[in-house]
Amino acid sequence: MRLVPGGGITTGQTVLVDYEVGVQSDVSYMSVEQDFNFRYEFARRLEGLAVYYRYHDLKPRGANLDTPSILSFDDQIVGAELAWRAATLTEEFESYHSSSSSYNQWTSRIEGYRYFENRVKWTWNAGLLMVDYKDGSGGSNGHDGNSSQTIFAGTALSGVFRNSGYWQLEARINRETGRTEETFGGLLAKIGWRVRKVKVEAGARFEERTRFDSTQDRYHVFLQVAREF
Numbered sequence: 001m002r003l004v005p006g007g008g009i010t011t012g013q014t015v016l017v018d019y020e021v022g023v024q025s026d027v028s029y030m031s032v033e034q035d036f037n038f039r040y041e042f043a044r045r046l047e048g049l050a051v052y053y054r055y056h057d058l059k060p061r062g063a064n065l066d067t068p069s070i071l072s073f074d075d076q077i078v079g080a081e082l083a084w085r086a087a088t089l090t091e092e093f094e095s096y097h098s099s100s101s102s103y104n105q106w107t108s109r110i111e112g113y114r115y116f117e118n119r120v121k122w123t124w125n126a127g128l129l130m131v132d133y134k135d136g137s138g139g140s141n142g143h144d145g146n147s148s149q150t151i152f153a154g155t156a157l158s159g160v161f162r163n164s165g166y167w168q169l170e171a172r173i174n175r176e177t178g179r180t181e182e183t184f185g186g187l188l189a190k191i192g193w194r195v196r197k198v199k200v201e202a203g204a205r206f207e208e209r210t211r212f213d214s215t216q217d218r219y220h221v222f223l224q225v226a227r228e229f
Contacts, residue, residue, distance in 0.1 A: 073098030
């Protein structure tokens with residue numbers, strides 16, 4: 001499982017996966033993992049412009065790569081960011097290949113923020129996510145299984161009160177077409193307090209997901225208490 005921008009898994013959501021797997025107890029191998037990151041930020045007349053490249057791979061050594069339980073992959077990301085005042089535009093291309101799935105992904109995203117009297121912050125984002133699947137898994141309900149397009153947008157207000165208290169209101173929506181037909185909308189409201197090493201949060205979340213001809217609503221009321229040691 002991989003979390004992708006604009007996907008169906010929301011931040012903080014609990015995901016339950018039920019599956020069966022046959023384990024080969026005699027498999028013995030070593031995996032070599034590599035990471036490379038590069039970022040260059042321009043100055044003077046091009047200040048605010050940045051380009052970056054990321055490479056991450058995992059290769060098993062001394063193992064049969066046809067064994068389903070052995071994961072191997074390489075992930076390459078190249079992108080550019082343009083920051084102007086309180087807004088940032090990002091263009092990013094990702095090429096992911098693994099022993100279980102492969103795809104190319106293009107993301108165009110713009111996001112920004114604004115402060116009101118230094119106590120309230122407004123943030124917003126919008127973008128387009130296009131995925132070209134290489135694993136040939138096929139779509140459903142007669143839809144194209146080779147690609148998908150997702151339009152996403154969101155906004156949030158957050159602030160503080162009495163120094164130790166904070167609050168947040170958030171709304172977001174996604175619309176995916178191609179591999180599936182799905183519309184997702186969500187609202188979040190929460191309030192919290194920090195007292196020394198204890199943090200208390202309470203809030204409510206509402207989500208509506210329409211997938212093809214099926215609509216599912218989800219209501220979530222929560223109270224969380226955390227303490228640092």
